[in-house]
Amino acid sequence: MRSQTPSARLERPVGEARPQSLCTDPRTRQSRAAASTAWRLVQTVWRFLRQASGDDAYERYREHMLAAHPGQPAMTRSAYYRFRMEQKWNRITRCC
Numbered sequence: 001m002r003s004q005t006p007s008a009r010l011e012r013p014v015g016e017a018r019p020q021s022l023c024t025d026p027r028t029r030q031s032r033a034a035a036s037t038a039w040r041l042v043q044t045v046w047r048f049l050r051q052a053s054g055d056d057a058y059e060r061y062r063e064h065m066l067a068a069h070p071g072q073p074a075m076t077r078s079a080y081y082r083f084r085m086e087q088k089w090n091r092i093t094r095c096c
Contacts, residue, residue, distance in 0.1 A: 061074070
């Protein structure tokens, strides 16, 4: 028996179709669809949590700078967080 490299075993000749069982098995399509839906749900929840906690604040700042102020340089990540902490804590926070 001839030894093949892993990539040679996985490659199909150009134009050769997938085996029919992989394309038409309804259970395979349903499980792939369910996995895809579950993955999209996980991604959506993760994006929501990042936004609610402020973890994606720098990415949103960068997107804003590129869209609204394309000629101006954006702050670095550390400068941005330093600015946000100063903005949050170095002001009067009481009503009277």
